[in-house]
Amino acid sequence: MDVAVYSTKSYDRSFLDAANARDGARHRLIYFEPRLGPDTATLAAGSNAVCAFVNDRLERATIAILSRHGLKLVVLRSTGFNNVDLTAARQCGLTIARVPAYSPEAVAEHTVALILALDHKIHRAYARVREGNFALDGLLGFNIAGRTFGVVGTGKIGMTVARIMRAFGCTVLAYDPKPDPDLQATGGRYVPLPDLLAQADIISLHCPLTPETRHLIDSRAIKRMKPGVMLINTSRGAVIDTKAVIAGLKSGKIGYLGLDVYEEEGDLFFEDLSDQVLEDDVFARLLTFPNVLITGHQGFFTTEALTAIAETTIANLTSFEETGRAIYEVSTDMLG
Ligand code: NAD
Secondary structure, eight states: OOEEEOOOOHHHHHHHHHHHTTSSSOOEEEEOSOOOTTTTGGGTTOSEEEEEEETTTTTTTHHHHHHHHTTTEEESSSSSSSTHHHHHHHHHOOOEEESOOOOHHHHHHHHHHHHHHHHHHHHHHHHHTTOOOOOOOOOOOOOOOOOOOEEESEEEHHHHHHHHHHTTEEEEEEEOOOTTTTTHTOOEEOHHHHHHHHHHHHHEEOOOOOTTTSSSSSSSHHHSSTTTEEEEOOSOGGGGGGHHHHHHHHHHEEEEEEESTTGGGGGTTOOOOOOOSOOOHHHHTTTOOTTTOOOOOOOTTTTTHHHHHHHHHHHHHHHHHHHHHSSEOOGGGGGG
């Protein structure tokens, strides 16, 4: 199949080309740097399929253009599919496929890296030591052992984080509308979300972005939290209301914030903007807090994860070519 690959970086090319070669090089991958959206969708004209990433905008207008050009398949290089209008895709007869699981350890370990770095203030210590400042004032941390860890969403990533935090000696509380019986085996227990928010010293978000989880962490949720709580989000940016979180940071209610995702990350992440003026004032405000640590959606960025993403993406393409069905199709039923 001829595949228009959007939001391509050099690392996407090398992992996708290697996976395609292992599969007999049966697909012609045509790489485009721009993000997919209504203004770039026509680049896919003449291709049989589109390959998209997390900040590609598969809204109704984009889907209509792809459909007009006769495209029948979009393979996502991601687990999340919140950037796709699934109803429009169904109406246009466009199959959407994704990578349901690739390496939960990649994102889970990145989550724990944020927790430890914030607690021990590694980001600040690194800068100080390089400047010859060996003073410890302001770097006081706390022991993770004995603390209560709250995990929101106990799917593949949330469960992996829960296991690691148990191994650190935390009490693990969890909330998920679809509880997983395996949580008990890891020593954790399910509680209602308000109880988790009220009792946890560290709260980590691992649910998908859906209409129900949009701004799940808003000012009401923050009000329930312990003073000085650590909040970590490596799921999707809009699960938290960033302005409410900034108010929580200013009041001191939120003592630590670790983010790998941001509500408006589409205009920022994955690009080198270091010589440009930052136009997003909310993001700029976040960067002013000493107790905020932000990474640019890199939780998935390990060799193992990129290999698995590329292999599943190629397998989805090959399956669709051979049978008319991708292996991991996404449907509107998965929204609720
Ligand atoms: P998963 O589907 O295995 O798990 C998601 C869990 O969230 C499920 O158990 C589900 O029941 C639960 N959930 C649904 N609605 C909920 C709600 N209202 N409250 C609490 N829990 C709810 O997904 P996963 O592989 O563990 O990934 C989790 C999320 O992490 C993805 O949806 C994606 O948005 C994000 N992600 C981020 C990166 C990154 O690089 N930062 C990489 C991969 C995935």
